Amino acid sequence: MKNVTLDTAGADSTIITVQQHILAEQRKHSPHASGSFSWLLSGITLATKMTEARVRRAGLLDVLGTAGNVNVQGEVQQKLDVYADRALVHCLGVRENVAIIASEESEEAITFDGRSGHGKYVVLFDPLDGSSNLDVNVSVGTIFSVLRLPEGFTSEDNPTKAVLQPGTEQLAAGYVVYGSSTIMVYTTGHGVHGFTLDPSIGAYVLSHENIRMPEQGTYYSSNDAYWDTFPAEYREYIAHLRSGATGRRYALRYIGSLVADFHRTLLRGGVFLYPPTDKNPEGKLRLLYEANPVAMIAEQAGGFASSGSGRIVDVPPTEIHQRTPLIVGGKEEMELFEEYCKPAHSCTPACV
Ligand code: AHG
Ligand code: MN
Ligand code: MN
Secondary structure (H helix, E strand, C coil): CCCCCCCCCCHHHHCCEHHHHHHHHHHHHCCCCCCHHHHHHHHHHHHHHHHHHHHHCHHHCCCCCEEEEECCCCCEEEHHHHHHHHHHHHHHHCCCCEEEEEECCCCCCEECCCCCCCCCEEEEEEEEECHHHHHHCCCEEEEEEEEECCCCCCCCCCHHHHHCCCHHHCCEEEEEEECCCEEEEEECCCCEEEEEEECCCCEEEEEECCCCCCCCCCEEECCHHHHHHCCHHHHHHHHHHHHCCCCCCCEECCCCCHHHHHHHHHHHCCEEEECCCCCCCCCCEEHHHHHHHHHHHHHHCCCEEECCCCEHHHCCCCCCCCEECEEEECHHHHHHHHHHHCCCCCCCCCCC
8 A cells, every 4th residue: 555645845735725625614613514515615616617618708609798688687688697597506406405596687586396305505696797797808706695494494485485584694605706817705604715716727726815804995986977866975975085084095996896896895995885876776786695795705804794774784685686785895984984874974074
């Protein structure tokens, strides 16, 4: 028998894939875990690699442009929205431990026929975020949130009930940003970790361990085209950031893909805001599969995420595609926002 000593000093010993990381995390934090969550996560990573392969070659595969129909949100579906959605439904559908899924692209929650009843997870996702940017080669992403199937839930129960859980119930949350590189960021409640897809080996490899959001940044991120229709306290808050009254002048960065704007905010700090507008008085972003996963990641990295009237993760969901205002950022920017959010806020010279 030949006994191999692992080369722990060699360059390759530093390669930690997302699967290895998840298993190590489970061993560390849930010693009796059955590896069921890492099996679920491998469904998500596989689906995102399938999507990434299409995104990278979009212009060559006639996948650009619209699929010709409108989704439940009333938004024109891009062909890649449909592809990304199908990839996730398929890859999660073949995992027996997934009981129910909910997608931005499907009006109703999805269950799987013939399940032998072992499903214990509910997975919510935005299969392709920022998809209107695809045709102009701007970063897009996939966002996911994992919940536990409620105790005592049976196939007789309405699956929507299992989906409508507040963000505090999330077991895990993550996103993949298809940008200049493809990066997966996830949390299971024990810190936030980032993995870069290495195309030469087809694996997500640990590249950003234990990400912490800077307490103060230099960017604010909002679609200022809607400035006139933001509620006054949001206009005053942004004016304060712009004025230099905080001791630094903030610059505006806005990509128009939540995943890309949030990823920058997570790594560089600052604040992202999608306030209520006349067009979307409840806010535009969806609570369950955009705001909640982003909020869990932000809080796990030391940041904060507000709906404008409280923590995003405390908002009680009433419908699958419910929208919410989203303000998410570092400690300093969010403490300042809370000041402006308070009804008693009186305008200071920095406000306009
Ligand atoms: P999706 O492509 O999944 O519908 O999401 C688009 C969202 C989000 O990615 C982004 O932050 C926001 O739309 C941008 O909205 P505006 O174009 O109104 O700024
Ligand atoms: Mn989206
Ligand atoms: Mn989308």
